[in-house]
Amino acid sequence: MSYILLSIENGxxxxxxxxxxxxxxxxxxxxxxxxxxLDDCASDQSIRCIVLTGAGKGFCAGQDLAEVVDPNGPGxxxxxxxxxxxxxxxxxxxxxxxxxAVNGVAAxxxxxxxxxxxxxxxxxxxxxxxxxxxxxxxxxxxGTYTLPRLIGFQxxxxxxxxxxxxxxxxxxxxxxxxxxxxxSIFLEETKKxxxxxxxxxxxxxxxxxxxxxxxxxxxxxxxxxLEDHLQQKAAATNDFKxxxxxxxxxxxxxxxxx
Numbered sequence: 210m211s212y213i214l215l216s217i218e219n220g221x222x223x224x225x226x227x228x229x230x231x232x233x234x235x236x237x238x239x240x241x242x243x244x245x246x247l248d249d250c251a252s253d254q255s256i257r258c259i260v261l262t263g264a265g266k267g268f269c270a271g272q273d274l275a276e277v278v279d280p281n282g283p284g285x286x287x288x289x290x291x292x293x294x295x296x297x298x299x300x301x302x303x304x305x306x307x308x309x310a311v312n313g314v315a316a317x318x319x320x321x322x323x324x325x326x327x328x329x330x331x332x333x334x335x336x337x338x339x340x341x342x343x344x345x346x347x348x349x350x351x352g353t354y355t356l357p358r359l360i361g362f363q364x365x366x367x368x369x370x371x372x373x374x375x376x377x378x379x380x381x382x383x384x385x386x387x388x389x390x391x392x393s394i395f396l397e398e399t400k401k402x403x404x405x406x407x408x409x410x411x412x413x414x415x416x417x418x419x420x421x422x423x424x425x426x427x428x429x430x431x432x433x434x435l436e437d438h439l440q441q442k443a444a445a446t447n448d449f450k451x452x453x454x455x456x457x458x459x460x461x462x463x464x465x466x467x
Contacts, residue, residue, distance in 0.1 A: 210227070211227060211242070212226070212227050212228055212236070212238055212239035212242055213225070213226065213227055213239060213242045213243055213246055214227045214264070215246055215249075217253075217255070217256060219404065219407060220255060220256060220257040220258060220407035220408070220466075221256070221257075221258050221259075221260060221400075221403045221404065221407050222250045222253075222256045222258070222259045222260070223259075223260045223262065223403075224243070224246055224247075224250075224259060224260065224261050224262070225262055225263065225264050226239070226243075226261075226262070226263045226264060226268070226269055227263075227264045228264075228273075229263075229264040229265025229266070229267070230265075231270065231273060232263075232265070232266070232267035232269070232270035232313070232314060232316075233263040233264060233265070233267055233268065233269045233270065233319070234269065234270040234271055234272060234273040234274075234319070235269070235271065235272055235273060235292065235293075235318065236273045236276050237276065237282075237283050237288075237291075237292065240288075240291075240292035240293070240296065241291075241292070243296055244295050244296055244299060247259075247296070247299040247300065247303065248299070250303070250305070251299070251303050251304070251305070254466070256305065257305060257406070257407040257408075257409075257411045257466050258305060258306050258307075258308065258403045258404075258406040258407040259303070259305060259306070259307045259308070260307075260308045260310050260399060260403050261307060261308070261309050261310065261322075261323075261326060262309075262310040262311075262312055262399075263311075263312050263313060265313070266312075266313045266314075267312070267313035267314045267315075267319075268309075268310075268311040268312050268313050268314060268315040268319055268323065268331075268335065269315055269316070269318070269319025269320075269322055269323075270314060270316045270317065270319055271316050271317025271318040271319045271320075271340065272288065272317060272318055274344075276288075289349055293318055293322075293349060293350040294350075294351075296322065296350075297321075297322070297325045297350055297351040300322075300325045300326060301325060301351075301418075301422055302422075303418075304411075304412075304415035304418070304419075305411060305414070305415065306327045306328065306406045306414050306418070307326045307327050307328075308326060308327065308328045308329075308330065308399065308402060308403055308406070309322070309323040309324075309326035309328070309329045309330070310330055310331075310395070310399045311323050311329060311330070311331035311332065311335045311337075311386070312331070312332050312335065312395065313332065313334070313335055313336075314335065314336050314337075314338070315331075315335065315336070315337050315338075316337075316338045316340045317338070317339070317340045317341055317348075317350075318349060318350040318352075320337045320338060320339060320352070321339075321348060321349070321350035321351055321352035321355065321356070322350055323337075323386075324351070324352065324355040324356060324359060324385065325350070325351050325355055327418060328387050328402065328406075329385065329386035329387055330386060330387055330388045330389070330390060330395075330398070330399055330402065331377050331380070331386055331388075331389055331390075332377065332389075332390060332391075332392050332395045333377050333378070333389050333390065333391050333392065334377065334392065335376075335377045335380075335389075336374050336375060336376050336377070336380075337374070337375045337380050337385060338372060338373070338374045338375065339352065339356070339368050339369045339372055340372055341369070341372070342369060342370055342371070342372050343372045347369075348369050352369070353365075353369070354425075356368070356369070356385075358425060359383075359384050359385050360383045360384050360385055361384075364383060377389045408464060409464055410443075410446065410448035410449070410452065410464045410466070411448075411464070411466035411467075412442070412443065412446045412448060412466065412467065413443050413446070413448065413449070416439040416440075416442060416443050419435075419439060420432070420435055420436060420439055423435055446467060447465065447467050448462075448464045448465065448466065448467065451463065451464060451465075452464070
């Protein structure tokens with residue numbers, strides 16, 4: 210059985226974490242395979258949007274702790290430097306939108322994996338928990354970077370220290386995610402979002418992502434300069450030309466992602 214499933218349809222790559230009996234918690238094989246699949250999605254020009262979700266009742270319960278305490282296992286240092294850190298960096302640097310479709314519990318590294326994605330949607334029964342402090346650890350997988358920027362320092366600090374479980378509606382109110390859907394329409398609504406993204410100007414979306422990545426550390430002058438640079442690149446694309454022509458002709462644009 211493969212720990213990661215991949216399907217590609219209409220420009221959308223759906224990546225499914227596939228250890229449902231372990232709530233899709235990561236082991237080394239699964240983490241390395243996810244990195245390879247993300248690389249494949251990055252290089253495949255037919256793919257214009259990625260959806261990341263989980264098999265079964267959970268999205269991802271984080272790290273499989275049995276591997277952490279295994280004396281023959283990779284050890285904590287390798288788990289971070291060779292598993293999670295490369296995954297988070299790949300998602301943030303991937304020049305295509307990544308949608309996290311959270312279909313159940315997202316705990317620990319699983320929650321922070323979702324927060325690293327460009328758009329997060331979840332099922333109404335989903336929950337999010339920074340479970341690290343309850344076993345004497347700190348949040349990893351970029352959580353101390355992404356979560357304060359999503360919900361503010363005070364809330365992030367409290368959730369990380371107390372380890373509270375947050376339901377879907379509360380997570381939405383806090384700003385952790387984009388939308389919550391009932392189970393009956395979750396897959397359909399997620400597909401609508403992914404389809405829209407896959408039909409949009411892919412390079413422009415990549416430049417938006419690049420600008421947002423830089424906005425956390427740039428001052429206003431640096432950010433304005435970056436916007437200028439990226440806008441010139443966007444204006445040189447075929448999709449920009451198509452967008453303007455379609456607007457003037459009062460027709461729907463047909464973007465090809467170049």
